[in-house]
Amino acid sequence: MKTGFSRNKLKYSVNEKFFDTWTSQMTYVLGFTFADGNIYKTSLGWDLQEKDKEILLKIKKAILATYPIKFRRSSYRLRISNRILIDGAIRKGLLPKKNIRNELPNIPTQYLRHFVRGYLDGDGWTILREERNEFDLGFSSGNKDFLNDLIALVAKHTGIKHKGARKRFKTTPKGFASTSYMMEYYSTNAIKVADWMFSDLQKNDLYLNRKYKTYLRAKKIYDYLESGTRITRVIQKKLKQPISNILKDLSENQKLDGVKISKILGVHSSSIYRWLEKFGIKYPQHRTTDE
Numbered sequence: 001m002k003t004g005f006s007r008n009k010l011k012y013s014v015n016e017k018f019f020d021t022w023t024s025q026m027t028y029v030l031g032f033t034f035a036d037g038n039i040y041k042t043s044l045g046w047d048l049q050e051k052d053k054e055i056l057l058k059i060k061k062a063i064l065a066t067y068p069i070k071f072r073r074s075s076y077r078l079r080i081s082n083r084i085l086i087d088g089a090i091r092k093g094l095l096p097k098k099n100i101r102n103e104l105p106n107i108p109t110q111y112l113r114h115f116v117r118g119y120l121d122g123d124g125w126t127i128l129r130e131e132r133n134e135f136d137l138g139f140s141s142g143n144k145d146f147l148n149d150l151i152a153l154v155a156k157h158t159g160i161k162h163k164g165a166r167k168r169f170k171t172t173p174k175g176f177a178s179t180s181y182m183m184e185y186y187s188t189n190a191i192k193v194a195d196w197m198f199s200d201l202q203k204n205d206l207y208l209n210r211k212y213k214t215y216l217r218a219k220k221i222y223d224y225l226e227s228g229t230r231i232t233r234v235i236q237k238k239l240k241q242p243i244s245n246i247l248k249d250l251s252e253n254q255k256l257d258g259v260k261i262s263k264i265l266g267v268h269s270s271s272i273y274r275w276l277e278k279f280g281i282k283y284p285q286h287r288t289t290d291e
Helices: 024-038 052-061 085-090 109-123 144-158 187-198 207-241 244-254 260-266 269-278
Strands: 005-007 012-015 037-040 043-049 069-072 075-080 123-127 133-142 164-169 175-187
Touching: 005 085, 024 037, 024 043, 024 052, 037 085, 043 052, 043 085, 043 187, 052 069, 052 075, 052 207, 109 123, 109 133, 109 144, 109 187, 123 207, 133 144, 133 187, 133 207, 144 175, 144 187, 175 187, 187 207, 207 244, 244 260, 244 269, 260 269
Parallel strands: none
Antiparallel strands: 005 012, 037 043, 043 075, 069 075, 123 133, 133 175, 164 175
16 A cells, blocks of 8 residues: 555554664664564564563554554564565565574664664663672674674774674573573673663653663662762872771771761762771761761
């Protein structure tokens, strides 16, 4: 149909021209499909775990599909039977045996981060270990060359270099051996990569909520730690000695509590107590705050 919409047996409809034009939503769905979608015979589909049904609903809305999302065993499935839609995805580089033959498509620069964010949501992870202030972000693929191309793309736009994809062995739930490749970023490098992918999100931009929230929690922690690091540098430069020596003198020798120390150094008392605990410096048991 000239409108770009089609009906399958007059029952379901979809925007069959969806992959013809670069947009942030199309590029995200393309990246997500490269990671966690598939072409099977005459259909394009996605099978996701129950907790990620949210992104299937977003994809369905983006491609204006009336096809149903079905629950099968422990996962949700969306399958679109439309030859024109599939041909459009193939022209953008998606092939049935993606782990063997897929190559990174030629994506306009302004949409690259949407593709990478889609790939992250499909076959990547964001992990925050709050007790250790550790944040990891990574991607996996059955195609080593594809993953190395993705590494190069991320490096070009973030300045974060990576040694390259490494092999990973795992056993499937059914007991079959599986080989894939992975890449991972850590700490501030992970934050910088995530900043690039999630920066300047607009109302209609797509993302998997749980991974985005993990990034936001991690960023909050790292911003807090970085602000503390900047403050300690200023104090050490001004007083010409390590912050640990300064705190030890004020707390143990001068017997000042955290609130009084905070007023002397111009730092919030919560930061003072955190530093005292970090350096193992004794402070008054009756802890007070300046709030």
